[in-house]
Amino acid sequence: MAVWAIGLMTGTVLDGNVDIAMVRTDGETIHEFGPSALSPYPGEVRPLLAEALEAAARWGFSGEEPAIFAEAEQALTRAQGEAVLAFLESHGIAPREVAVVGFHGQTVLHRARTAERKGATRQLGDGHAMARQLGIDVAFDFRSADVLAGGQGAPLAPIYHRALLKRIGAGPETAILNLGGVANITLVDAQDGMHAFDTGPANAPLNDWVRSHTGEEMDRDGRTAARGRADEARLARLLEHPYLSAPYPKSLDRNDFTAAMAQGLSLEDGAATLTAFTAGAVARALDILPARPERLVVCGGGRRNPTLMAELARRCGVEVVDADALGLRGDAVEAECFALLAVRALAAMPISFPGTTGVPAPATGGRIARA
Template identity: 30%
Template sequence: MDNSITSLGLMSGTSLDGIDASIINSDGKSHLEVKANDFYQYKSEFRQKLRDYIKNINSLEDIENSISEYKNLEKEITLLHSDISKKIISKQTIEVDLVGFHGQTIIHKPKKKYSIQMGNPNLLSQLIQKKVIFNFRKNDMENNGEGAPLTPVYHSLLSKKIFPNEPSIFLNIGGVSNFTYCNNEELVARDIGPGNVLLDEYLKKTKNIDFDKNGEIASTGQINMDIINQFIEHDIYSSKDRHSYDRNEFDFNFIKGLIFEDAVATLNYFTALIISNYFNENFINCTNIILCGGGRKNKTLIQNLKNLLKKNICDIDKFNYDGDFIESQAFAYLAIRSYFKKNISFPSTTKVSKPISGGETFKNY
């Protein structure tokens, strides 16, 4: 197809589980072919090292004061991105033209006008001998945007293919939950609140396990509605003006004192209630919700959402798109749009002052 190029998207999300990689062919508009998806799982030691570092970063000054550790982690994470890039590219018979490199978010403070994604695009470009598009959030934040979410323009493309004549909501449940509402050319997106982060952090701290597989632990506990009713009105969960969240903003300490299974069940329901309250208040007439992100595999969480929302909630995998790789595909698509100077963020998605492009190109070979 004319003006179509092949792009590799790389995404390491707030769940800190590893690196998603996707290769697509697109013109940055309506044409899309997904060529390949792959995943590199972080070794537990590296994941813990990354988790511990992020937990201690609450400002730019904290990064400056730990710059040696930051640089070591940055090199290590870039090398891991290089490894999976080489692996997935080697299996293709077509040339990969661009790489969309998101990096690992270390701290995201839109109100203070900064967002730090760890990664070295010059080193990655040198190692894989490709043009690398990086710093996707920078131009947005320099134009009064919050720098996130950036995936809505890709969700819009998918929406037109899945529900071409109906409005739909993409619900991405990663560490943080966010949504995109698509209705013809109308595009609205926001972070909603916690996705997996409260559950994952609690499980890691109390039992040293990474997540509740399929929601099995939550399914065995009793939900404590007294605690939920007490904390659901907290500003961070009930504010009408949702902002782009940093994972460190969320704290699970309100369930202290509950037995383990009840705590997990309560956090699970609490997460579902935050999401459903937002949709019931703001999108009562939109019946189609498309699930993506790792949280869609938590059966208890999804059942709670179905009970609370009474909408047509379906997994994106049902439409032959792998829900584990929507964000990495999105950054491949954003790289193409950035390369062609097309807009990637909008006032209705990131609160940026005007529709703008983003992403900087690095070539080091």
């Protein structure tokens, strides 16, 4: 039975907002899109999360967790809960009308499994505290079970991407590309099987590069990169990184590819090179899919960067389409995804698969905090 669910997402790009989206779904099909919103964090939360990310990088899953994790978790849980309550009030929705909230939390560190080591992942977010705050059941901690079962813990979006592709009537000729802090791609084959992985960085290195040089939060409208010229010799070397040609399943942490790739270049040329690298990494990803798609439907914040979109079309040799042009909501896809995953978690339906995270068999995931 289809129910209304709310999804929450805040990415590693740390833009200072939480994405909120409501969908009516049975966990397989999107029956109806509800409202969506971008809700800014209170001023003190974002610096706290940035500090937690820095502490996580130093920690590296070794020894005691940084003390700041508990403080940041409490602050972001409270802030996201308040954002949901304001969202419900603004749209005249009673909490009892919502079956579940999918609370992704904030990823502070992610380490992919390799042949030599186990994977590990850490998201900050107290689902029990949020359930008490909202009076609504909350699904949270979506990645840990997959990692424990031998999966990568990411990407989790493919099952939702499959629902989106069905909604727009697309087949194996079309893949969905999400451009958040990290980029991930999903292709659904003719047998309904999902092939998905992180392609490389998306917005995170470029944002960090621009912020460190100008104090601006991003390369707005791709204007900085448009004024520069990509260092093609450096780009060719960067594109030889072994991750890019490695078979999937595979996943990335935000810190696996950083703004240091542009070190020594001017602001504009560095931005152009980082933008071109994101597109070039996607081109490499298309080459290792079982069949090369002819069209990329792009969602996430990176689709708002026309320089990046042009680079994708040029370097990938495919049609590049903004998800919004097909009646989807490019800014809300990740939040919508966690609404659908929450419904699947409530029903004990699988949320990760061998062709997505590399888990040995389709696996359930997410913990449920009852209101």
